[in-house]
Amino acid sequence: MKKVGLDTIQRMLREQGYISERGIAMSIYLSMKLEKPLLVEGPAGVGKTEIAKVMARALDTQLIRLQCYEGLDSTDALYEWNYQHQLLYLKMNTESGVSKDELERSIFSERFLLKRPILKAITREAPPVLLIDEVDRADEEFESFLLEVLSDWQVTIPEIGTIEATSRPFIVLTGNRTRELSEALRRRCLYLWIDYPGYEKELAIVRAKVPEIDQRLSEQICIFMDALRQMKLEKTPGVAETLDWARALAGMHLDHLDKQTVEDTLGVVLKDWQDMRHTKDALSELLEKTGVQSRIG
Amino acid sequence: MDVLLSYQTSLSANVVLLCRYLRKNGFNLSSTEEAEALRALTLLPVDSELLFKEALSAVLCKNRHQQSRFDELYTEFWDQLERAANSKVKDVQQRKNNKSEAQKKQEQFEALKKWLNLSPASEEKEVAAYSDLEVLGKKHFNELSEEELRLMFRLIERLARRLAHRESRLRKPAKRYRNLDIKRTIRYNMRRGGDIEKLQFSQRKQKRLKLVLLCDVSKSMDLYSRFFVHLIYAFQNAYDRIETFVFSTALHRVTEILDNNPPGEAFGIISERVPHWSGGTTIGSCLNRFSEDYGYSLLDKKTIVLILSDGWDTGHPELMRTAMRRIYKASKKVIWLNPMAGSPHFSPEVTGLKAALPYIDVMASAHNLESLRKVMRELGKRRSNAPAIKFPQD
Incomplete structure (x- = not known):
């Protein structure tokens, strides 16, 4: 693996189009060096998942993703036997005179083992990036199971034995705070909170990701989004929404915002009808803010 | 790690001191974290203070709250250290802390004594006859005698336990x-x-389901609050994870008080601790407070929110509406127990309550056991897509 320093990470993040504060690079760097998982929390759409993707690209390794959901258990996360395949194999070989022991050994071999993300990640030769997405959606039982794997770095399969990790993946856990994560998990991780970006940072992100956008339009979009986030909405739009919107408007070859366009395209940004209604009511006021400030800027 | 800990430069000593300081301020740090912080520092160039601080923050903070407080505490710490300059300060500080600790203990002791004198522990009698319970079912809570009340509570406890699984x-x-x-x-x-x-x-x-109880203790609820506290107890015993809040003009978390004290005493303690007990109500702002401060960590799709209140709100109905909407969306179910709903003349005309109505899964009177039983049955059911507002009548 490449030697990676703090400034390399910062440079790589920038090259990958990930605009970040200094703290983010530091957290990534330390989690790699100290070999601790990185727990990233923050509101939806601020680029939590993106961190893992950028890390994988920057390190030039594979990204293995485990999406968590309620009811996720070890057969989805770790391994499972390929039962159908095993049955077929047995049927095919019962006539051929292979001894029973031989047969048993061959059914419970790696050939019939379906590796799920976690097992896949720790048995790679080069350490990959393992992204455990929205870990707070999984049940608490899964959390403790995860802790076990993360501290022992081995997986025991009754039929085969213990599989030792050949590599320690870089682990990124993300969470939306839908559930408070256990203290034990927190302690094993480095913690990073990412908030909505400020105006300057968001502008930089928009320009990096949507380079074809008009300068004035991008400024107006970011001011508008900033003002929008000040309102008390059900679902506050994240950076992902800003980018969608910027792309949409840039695709329409606009160079500034006006009331009609905003009204027509608001569905790109807001995903809740109540928010939609509130925003439409307050639209003139919001736009006034946007217009006035952009003239000064 | 051992090697690192053994060569103590003044820097590493200071880092350990910083950890100690953070610990005092509620950071949950063990020697593992200390060692890790020191290890992290060896990975960095020594000349940048900003990097130094960032690295420490990355290693030592374990949640959002800590991350936002770290900067302030960090500055405070170095300020103090600078002012101290000599080793004396540490001693002084420690002495100060010891003193406050002793004071605290004394206070706790005094308080304990007071409670014990006020309400001697009541011993519950073993009375169990199922037929009695059936008669109790239809009696209004206000008409119950002391003995009957006790029976009632046992029945409630049983109902609550059945629901917990x-x-x-x-x-x-x-x-x-x-x-x-x-x-x-x-x-x-x-x-x-x-x-x-x-x-x-x-x-x-x-x-296991989780339960959040929000209990109105304002003047208008005075008659019922005694009963409600017992209701809370029944739930508290049956469920593992239950959070209890009381509110009138402000919101108070009382989970711990209820956990650590027997029923008769807890009631007194809460009314002592909570100002405005039996005062006016601003339900809207209290619920808002709740959803803002605790919503994230307490509410999820396994959580049932039980609100005990008559809905007399002196605040703005809009506030009520937004708060209720937020709670409704984040929870499995919202149940509103309203003792007034038991009276035949009741309709939800109270403005605050009207605003909240669309976000209530079940609105029920809680004036007798029969009606409570109905509520209990509703607790477990899945929420239908369109919020159905029901008034279980007997």
Whole structure:
């Protein structure tokens, strides 16, 4: 693996189009060096998942993703036997005179083992990036199971034995705070909170990701989004929404915002009808803010 | 790690001191974190203070709250250290802390003594006759005698306990022949040669529901609050995870008080601690407070929110509406127990309550046991898509 320093990470993040504060690079760097998982929390759409993707690209390794959901258990996360395949194999070989022991050994071999993300990640030769997405959606039982794997770095399969990790993946856990994560998990991780970006940072992100956008339009979009986030909405739009919107408007070859366009395209940004209604009511006021400030800027 | 800990430069000593300082301010740090912080520092160039601080923040903070407080504490710490300059300060500080600790203990002791004198522990009698309970079912809570009340509470406790267990989507092996588990069946028989000899079954895992209780203790609820506190107790005993809040003009978390004290005493303690007990109500702002401060960590789709209040709100109805909407969206179910709903002349005309109505799954009177039982039945059911507002009448 490449030697990676703090400034390399910062440079790589920038090259990958990930605009970040200094703290983010530091957290990534330390989690790699100290070999601790990185727990990233923050509101939806601020680029939590993106961190893992950028890390994988920057390190030039594979990204293995485990999406968590309620009811996720070890057969989805770790391994499972390929039962159908095993049955077929047995049927095919019962006539051929292979001894029973031989047969048993061959059914419970790696050939019939379906590796799920976690097992896949720790048995790679080069350490990959393992992204455990929205870990707070999984049940608490899964959390403790995860802790076990993360501290022992081995997986025991009754039929085969213990599989030792050949590599320690870089682990990124993300969470939306839908559930408070256990203290034990927190302690094993480095913690990073990412908030909505400020105006300057968001502008930089928009320009990096949507380079074809008009300068004035991008400024107006970011001011508008900033003002929008000040309102008390059900679902506050994240950076992902800003980018969608910027792309949409840039695709329409606009160079500034006006009331009609905003009204027509608001569905790109807001995903809740109540928010939609509130925003439409307050639209003139919001736009006034946007217009006035952009003239000064 | 051992090597690192053994060579103590003044820097590493200071880092350890910083950890100690953070610990005093509620950071949960063990020697592992200290060692890790020191290790992190060896990975960095020594000349940048900003990097130094960032690295420490990355290693030592374990949640959002800590991350936002770190900067302030960090500055405070170095300020103090600078002012101290000599080693004396540490001693002084420690002495100060000891003193405050002793004071605290004394206070706690005094308080304890006071409570004990005020309400001597009541011993509950064992009275159990099911027929009695049936008669109790229809009696209004206001008309109950002391003895009957006690019976009532035991019944409530039983109901609450039955509700505490629900089924989860995760499955576990079962002995009973109900649902065939194909995966496990094949796997089991595979070990024994491949012919299906024995079937394996599974059943759903039990899942515990979580409960958040929000209890109105304002003047208008005075008559009922005694009963409600007992109701809270019944739930508290039956559920593992239950959070209790009381509110009138402000919101107070009382989970711990209820956990650590017997029923008779807890009631007194809460009314002592909570100012404005039996004062006016601003339900809207209290609920808002709740959803802002605790919503994230307490509410999820396994949580039932139980609000005990008459809905007399002196605040703005809009506030009520937004708060209720937020709570409704984040929870499994919102149940509003309203003692006034038991009177035949009741209709939800109170403006605050009107605003909240669309976000209530079940609105029920809680004036007698019969009605409570109905509520209990509703607790477990799934929320239908359109919020159905029901008034279980007897």
